[in-house]
Amino acid sequence: MFMARYHKRNWVTRKQDLEALVNLILIDTQPFNVVEDVGFRAFVALLDPNYVVPTRQAIKAMVEARYVQERNTAIAEMQKVAAVSLTSDMWMSINMDAYLAARQLVGYFRTSTLAKEKLVLVQKQLGRPTLKLLQEVETHWNSTFHMLQCLVDLREPVGAALASLNTEITTLTSAEFTTISGCLSLQSSFNDATIELSEEKKAATREAPHAPIYEHHVIGNATGP
Incomplete structure (x- = not known):
């Protein structure tokens, strides 16, 4: 009886069916091959035995088209x-272990x-450019980004330097480096945007003093001697 009412009402079109299926994939983060699952096909067949389920390739194409549209x-x-x-x-985790460990490690190399000297020596022995670890500045959010990026770049020499130093400070664990690398990946676009906006502001500041001179020159020529 339900199926009879379903076919009689015909309350969705084929296009709406496909859009709803794409929404299911996106909202529930389902893989494209969900349309090939036996249980999924059985459920669809129960609702409408005549409905043709799209292929995985077709679903992928529709999701990509939706992405382009939304973009x-x-x-x-x-x-x-x-x-x-x-x-x-960046640091809304409960314990912030990776960030705090990184900050402590950088602070040690900045103050000792x-x-x-050991870090410089190790870098020379490895045939690498001699770089210093950077400390964050509270008033500049991307200084934290640069501090962590530098620490990741110097991971090998920092570990080697610590191994030869008499200190309780230890290098970060692999899991902590993985966490930091993930954060850097997410924040890189924001860092690029910050740098670009800063450069635009500097350019505008450099050009600003010339405006009154240009204005005076134009007005002077317009009004005559």
Whole structure:
């Protein structure tokens, strides 16, 4: 009886069916091959024995088309925006172990003369450029990004230097480095945007003093001697 009412009402079109299926894939983060699952096909067949389930390749193409559509919509909306404010908080984990360990490690190499010298020596022995670890600045969010990026880049020489130093400070674990690398990957776009906006601001500041001179020159020529 239910199936008879379902066919009689015909309350969704084929296009709406496909859009709903794409939504299911996206909202529930389902793999494309869910349409090939026996249970899924049996469920669809129960609702409508005549319904043809799209192939995995077809679903993939529809999801990609939806992505392009949503991306273009977002770009169009962003083009209408006069200004953008970016706020980021990288360290919302409960214990912040990776961040705190990294900060302690960098602080040790920044304050210990012996540790600094050992790090330089190890880098030379490895045939690498001699770089210093960077300390974050509270008023600049991306200084934390640069501190962690530098620590990841110097992971090998830092570990080797610590091994030869008489200190209780230890290098980060592989899991902590993995956590930091993941955060850096997520934050890299924001760092690039911060740098670009900063450069634009500097350029505008450099050009600003010339404006009054140009204005005076134009007005002077217009009004005559």
